[in-house]
Amino acid sequence: MGVVYFTGLALLVLIGFFFGRARALAVGHTENLHSRPGYHGGFVVISVLLPVLALFALGVPFAQYVTENQALQAYDPAALDDAFKRSAVLRDIIALANGQFSGQPTEALRRAADTYASLHAWTSYLLLTGGLVFGLLGIAYGLRKLSARFRARNSVERFVKGLLFAAACVAVLTTIGIVASVLLETIRFFERVSPIDFLFGLHWSPQTAIRADQEGSSGSFGIVPLVTGTLLITFIAMFIAGPIGLFAAIYMAEYATPRFRAFAKPLLEILAGIPTVVLGFFAALTLAPLIRSLGETLGLNVASESALAAGIVMGMMIIPFVSSLSDDIINAVPQSLRDGSYGMGATKSETIKKVVLPAAFGGIVSALMLAMSRAVGETMIVVMAAGLAGNLTFNPFEAVTTFTVQIKTILVGDQEFDSAKTLSAFALGFVLFFFTLTLNVIALQVVKRYREQYD
Amino acid sequence: MNTMLKMDSPAAPAEAPTLGNGIKVVARDVNVYYGEKRALFDVSLDIPERSVTALIGPSGCGKSTFLRCLNRMNDTIPIARVTGRIEIDGRDIHDPDLDVVQLRANVGMVFQKPNPFPKSIYENVAYGPRIHGFANSKADLDGVVESSLRRAGLFEEVKDRLADSGTGLSGGQQQRLCIARAIAVSPEIILMDEPCSALDPIATAKIEELMDELRQNYTIIIVTHSMQQAARVSQQTAFFHLGILVEDGPTQEIFTNPTDKRTQDYITGRFG
Structure with a gap:
């Protein structure tokens, strides 16, 4: 019909x-x-x-x-x-x-x-x-x-405006809806587990017993090990992707010949197109054993699932993100500023360091922030390479776990929907959302603050 | 149109007034190619020192291209190729021993659109001295900044807000800041590429006044679209058309008694 x-x-x-x-x-x-x-x-x-x-x-x-x-x-x-x-x-x-x-x-x-x-x-x-x-x-x-x-034109244009407004509303309302649904479940979770224990507890072990008389029936829901694990991996990823992405962008925007650029830029963007699950098994099956055997020759004790392997591969994942955004931002710096600097007798490298990068600073910071929120929210690589153990550690050679890994672990498989364990996934999701939201807001503020400086 | 530009003086060209100065820049058979396209055809021109030389001509005639040859700014355009000989104080600027950094410190440039860096007024002027290592101490640098701003006639207007952003100034002030920035590395030649085309008449008058003062110490070469401006500020004028240097000589003479028909047509406003 x-x-x-x-x-x-x-x-x-x-x-x-x-x-x-x-x-x-x-x-x-x-x-x-x-x-x-x-x-x-x-x-x-x-x-x-x-x-x-x-x-x-x-x-x-x-x-x-x-x-x-x-x-x-x-x-x-x-x-x-x-x-x-x-x-x-x-x-x-x-x-x-x-x-x-x-x-x-x-x-x-x-x-x-x-x-x-x-x-x-x-x-x-x-x-x-x-x-x-x-x-x-x-x-x-x-x-x-x-x-x-x-006045048919006025009516048609008003209709089109209404249509555009409706599309914008759908986007906003979707966000609100998702946040609301996560928030509701989070509140239900906090009816069972105190927010203080959740936010400041040092031990993460969400297994609750099926029968009340079993041992360890309560489970413990302290997210500090997840915070440290997430931050550790994100930090390693940014440590890789920040400099490499930025330097690649500077080379692409300022030094590369048009021919090299036309050839290298799409290649770099292919890296962004590799499914994260592929990167994940690259991390778990290729890089992690490599790091482990390297560690052994150096006399270090490296876990087979290490934060380092996950962090490095995640860094590789966000390199194109950082470089592509930064490249656009550097290209947006007016040529007149470069000419002004060259006209003073500054070399290319002086011009880049003292004029182009300061002018692009706001945009670059926000690109890094956006890349970071990608890293924080990334799931597949860490699921495959970082492990499940909620170790409270800053040692990159140990296995750690992250928010996303735990959410996935908790919600995969058959679950009863009113246990603290299942509901904790929503609370984790909410904290994660809050975290990436904060990063994005900071990025937007930085952009706003530095944007009016040129043009 | 200015009465001075009226074209009624007949026949015999007046005796060229001597400028009483040495020649600062000598260009011989300069050609510029942008890829396949040839933008300048065998331009030969002498530019006297401590005076203002105006390059005039319709859009796309090659006057800016020629200007950019003098401090090798065309090097920054990958497809541009320059042939011919350009000497400054008898020294070939394409000599491989000559560092383009020193050349550009010696030949400052002011652009069409004011382009202060997104830094403070002080940092804008201090930029050149810093990269060339001219100032040894903070006090030295302060001195250079102040004297450059004074020479550019901007110091009194900005002395209380040197730490404010250079981009916050008005268009005319920005352009004078760019002139101060160029002066700060004590060049001998200042190239100006239509420095007033983005400015209002009052700001333009200030810049023109400034040029008149600056020619006591600097050799100034200005590209301009305004024939009145060329007549007002320059002692020497060169007319370009379609990449060819048609005619050059003392400004007075070019405007009152041009020898070439094209020059005459251009300055009487028949084309361009």
């Missing part, structure tokens, strides 16, 4: 547009039009689109609600009140109505399925007719409004 409905709508829209434009063209022969004919066509399109889409958005759920209720009524009115039973029965009714029911249907079920099928067909028919009527009325309305002095 949806396909037919929208095909019809598309036809109505096309017809409306051409009629509107043709009519406007005709009017334009005798009078001066306020808006160009295309805008009049656009206005007719809008007067078709709005009512027809609104009918679909409201009519379909309503029709479904009525159909289902009538079918259930026909089967057993008691099923209407019990949510669990309701969905079970409904599944059967729909299956039977579609001819996919396996087994012998009861008389009541057959009756309900018939009701369902006939109501479904009837409401579909009604909606299609309604849509057609609304669409034709829309065309009629649009054409009726059409006159030489009618």
Whole structure:
């Protein structure tokens, strides 16, 4: 039904547009039009689109609600009140109505399925007719409004503005929705575990026993080891990606010949396109053993899953991020500043150090911050290479664990949804979100502060 | 149009007034290519010292290109190629022994659009002395900054806010800051590439006044689109057209009694 409905709508829209434009063209022969004919066509399109889409958005759920209720009524009115039973029965009714029911249907079920099928067909028919009527009325309305002095352009532009506004709202509301859902579960978690223990506890071991009489049944939810683990890996990653990414960007923007640039920049960006799961097993299977055997020759005790391996590979992952952003920012520094510096007899390197980089400073800091929030939120590499043990350590040769690894570990597999262990994943997610949000806000502030310095 | 520019003086060219100065810059058969495109054709020009030489001509005629040859700024454009001989004080500026850093310290440049660095006023002026190691102490540097700002006629306006950003000044002040910045490395030649084209008439008048003072100590070469400006500030004028140096000589003469038809057409506003 949806396909037919929208095909019809598309036809109505096309017809409306051409009629509107043709009519406007005709009017334009005798009078001066306020808006160009295309805008009049656009206005007719809008007067078709709005009512027809609104009918679909409201009519379909309503029709479904009525159909289902009538079918259930026909089967057993008691099923209407019990949510669990309701969905079970409904599944059967729909299956039977579609001819996919396996087994012998009861008389009541057959009756309900018939009701369902006939109501479904009837409401579909009604909606299609309604849509057609609304669409034709829309065309009629649009054409009726059409006159030489009618300001179709203003209406169309207002509609487009509304559309853009709606898109912006969707983005914002999605964010709010996600935060709210995480926040709700976090609050439920804090009903079980005190926030003080959570934020300042030194021990992370979320295993809760299934039976109350088992040992260690309470679990412990101190996130400090996760904070140190996350920071350690992020720090190692930034230590790798910061200088390499920045230096690569300076080379690309200031020294590289156009030919080298055209060849190297896409290559660098391919690095950004490597799926993190691939980087993850590179870290776990190639780099970690290498670091371990290197460590052994130096007489160091390196765990087979080390923060160092995960951090290095994560650094590799964000190098293109840092270099690509910094490259853009360095290129945005006006050439006139470089000319001014060269004109004073400064060398290229002096110009870069004393003029270009200071001018690009704000942007570079924010690029580093954004790269860092990527690193903090990265999951796959650390899952594969960093380990699960919540060691409270700053030793890069030991296994550590991070927020993202723990969230993934807790939520993978079958879980009961009201245990402290499961809920702790949401609290972790919330803290993580808060952390990256802070980084982004700082980055934005730095950009704002240093932006007005040139141009 | 200025009455001075009226073209009614007939026949015999007046005797060229002697400038009484030595020649600072000698250019011989200078050609510039941007990739395949040739931008300058065998330009030969002598520029006298301690005077203002104006390069005029319609857009795209090569006057800025020629200016940028004199401190080898064209080196910063990868596709640009310069041939011919340019001497400053008898020294070939393309001599491999000559360091472009020293050349540019000796030949300062002021650009079309004021381009102060995004640093404080003080740091803008101190930039050159710092990179060339001219000042040994903070007091030295303070002295250089102050005298440069004074010579650029800006000191009184900014003396209380040397630590403020140079980009916060008005357009005219920014341009004078750029002149102070160029002066700070004590060049002998100052190149100005349409230094007033982004400024209002009052700021322009100030810069022109400044040029008149500066020519006591510096050799100034200015590219300008304004023929009145060339007439007001320069002693010597060179007219470029389509990459060719059409005519050069004392400003008075170029404007009152040009020998070439193209010069005459240009300064009477018939094209350009």
